[in-house]
Amino acid sequence: MPMSEYVRSIRERIGNDLLLLPAVTAVIRDGERFLLARGVDSAEWSLIGGGVEPGEQPAEALAREVYEETGAALRITAIVGVYGGEPLMVDYPNGDRAGYVTTAYECHVVGHPEPDGQEIAELGWFGREEIAALPRQGWIDQVIADAR
Incomplete structure (x- = not known):
């Protein structure tokens, strides 16, 4: 994913040191199927999302990220949870x-x-069992498990 101007300006000051960043993730559903994405430089599947820019509401950031990456709009129905670590x-x-x-x-x-x-x-659209068999970013397992 391209680096935002905000993160670039911080990186100019702190170099490669650890940077803690707010992000948003779309758990896009169609019944029991979930929409996953495979990045251009990755063999792993993940949920769609990205960073929250300064002054941006998280829900607006999510809509922006999904639109930029897929051309589709969203209807947000609930918060699944907050993840980190x-x-x-x-x-x-x-x-x-x-x-x-x-x-x-x-x-x-x-x-x-x-x-x-x-x-x-x-x-791609995948059911829970199919997701378990995909090469994927491991953190999405907890998010999908929490989606009711």
Whole structure:
């Protein structure tokens, strides 16, 4: 995912040191199927989401991220939970370290989502059993388990 100007300005001051960042995650459902995305530079599947920019409401950030990455709008129905800790710690190839605290929202998609080809290479709808067999980011298991 491209680095925001806000994060870039912080990185200029702190270098690769750990940066704790707020994020949002879309738990997009169609019945018992969940929409997952595979990033252009990853073999793993995950939920769609991204960072919250300064002054941005988390729900607005989620709608922006999903629209940028899929061209689809959202209808948010509930908060699933808030997640962080070791499962959301990331060491990037350039040496940057980040820890994310993400608010996961249950959503329904409005329109037909398509991968943007820049951040997302592929989208797919999967049931819980199918997700368990996918190469995926491990932290999404708890989020999907918490989605009722």
